[in-house]
Amino acid sequence: MAERTVSVTSEVGLHARPAATFVQTAAKVPFDVTIAKAGGAPVSAKSILSVLALDVRQGESIVISADGEGAEELLDELAQIASAP
Structure with a gap:
């Protein structure tokens, strides 16, 4: 399973438009x-x-995990x- 830890930099956090774009992707x-939030349940x-x-x-910080072909690119x-300002 591939994993990334990312710091969220958007002023609104991961809400509204950034969240919608994240989920659609x-x-x-x-x-x-x-x-998951760092240390939280996924x-x-x-x-x-x-x-x-x-x-x-x-x-x-959030931890994003994926398991499948193309997971690293995703x-x-x-x-x-998540890190876009």
């Missing part, structure tokens, strides 16, 4: 993708409600979305 692949990165419920704020893309 994760939903494009046929394998499991999870997101949730599906394909569920907008689950991602919003994490309440990720600016400056917090994680790179998700990390870029």
Whole structure:
């Protein structure tokens, strides 16, 4: 399983538009993708409600994990979305 730890830099954290873009990107692949706050329980990165419920704020770290063909490339893309200002 591939994994990335990313610091969220957006002023709004991982809410609203950044969360929607994140979830839409994760939903494009046929394998499991999870997101968790550092030290927290992982949730599906394909569920907008689950991602919003994490309440990720600016400056917090998240851990994104994926398991499948193309997981590294997907994680790179998700990390870029999460760390965009």
